[in-house]
Amino acid sequence: GAVVSQHPSWVICKSGTSVKIECRSLDFQATTMFWYRQFPKQSLMLMATSNEGSKATYEQGVEKDKFLINHASLTLSTLTVTSAHPEDSSFYICSAMGLASFSTDTQYFGPGTRLTVL
Amino acid sequence: AQSVTQPDIHITVSEGASLELRCNYSYGATPYLFWYVQSPGQGLQLLLKYFSGDTLVQGIKGFEAEFKRSQSSFNLRKPSVHWSDAAEYFCAVGPLSGGYQKVTFGTGTKLQVIP
Numbered sequence: 001g002a003v004v005s006q007h008p009s010w011v012i013c014k015s016g017t018s019v020k021i022e023c024r025s026l027d028f029q030a031t032t033m034f035w036y037r038q039f040p041k042q043s044l045m046l047m048a049t050s051n052e053g054s055k056a057t058y059e060q061g062v063e064k065d066k067f068l069i070n071h072a073s074l075t076l077s078t079l080t081v082t083s084a085h086p087e088d089s090s091f092y093i094c095s096a097m098g099l100a101s102f103s104t105d106t107q108y109f110g111p112g113t114r115l116t117v118l
Numbered sequence: 119a120q121s122v123t124q125p126d127i128h129i130t131v132s133e134g135a136s137l138e139l140r141c142n143y144s145y146g147a148t149p150y151l152f153w154y155v156q157s158p159g160q161g162l163q164l165l166l167k168y169f170s171g172d173t174l175v176q177g178i179k180g181f182e183a184e185f186k187r188s189q190s191s192f193n194l195r196k197p198s199v200h201w202s203d204a205a206e207y208f209c210a211v212g213p214l215s216g217g218y219q220k221v222t223f224g225t226g227t228k229l230q231v232i233p
Contacts, residue, residue, distance in 0.1 A: 043223045109161040
């Protein structure tokens with residue numbers, strides 16, 4: 001149990017375009033999903049927390065109009081980077097918590113998405 | 119505010135040697151503590167966690183960690199390191215509140231294993 005997938009695993013886009021990243025919990029229902037950003041050789045920085053069916057809660061300093069988060073179902077959350085610029089290039093990781101006994105108090109992480117904006 | 123300190127940025131050990139990765143936390147109440155491992159270009163995998171009870175916690179891949187309240191520490195140990203253990207290790211602390219859990223991660227310790 002506790003498998004979380006992300007798609008795509010890497011993406012390259014042109015400056016000004018939008019990119020959508022999907023995060024899926026494959027074997028449990030994720031009531032809460034988290035989106036992190038990780039810069040090279042640094043720790044994870046929490047961007048936002050989303051509960052299924054509710055608006056995401058963004059961390060201070062994170063632009064909610066730029067990083068759109070949707071958590072429409074108990075197995076899927078999406079992060080859309082709108083009008084991406086080179087400074088948005090980073091490694092984006094999602095995690096999930098849910099209803100299954102192994103997931104109520106522990107975050108399980110996806111494999112990450114490498115975004116490169118040219 | 120909660121915080122986590124991993125004082126060692128980089129550690130090198132010989133294969134077969136023992137390992138201890140340090141983690142110190144700051145939190146106002148009994149914390150929830152985690153150790154995760156991240157291989158290059160990958161997400162994080164949970165090694166072990168501590169919520170309550172026995173202060174010595176066993177995890178996957180032969181890892182264990184000991185919670186010491188008096189020292190505000192949660193050090194990760196392994197008696198004999200394998201080359202495949204080379205990765206980055208993150209300690210994390212968090213409360214359980216409001217139905218979801220917001221954790222704070224340390225800056226990580228990169229482990230290099232030499233033959």
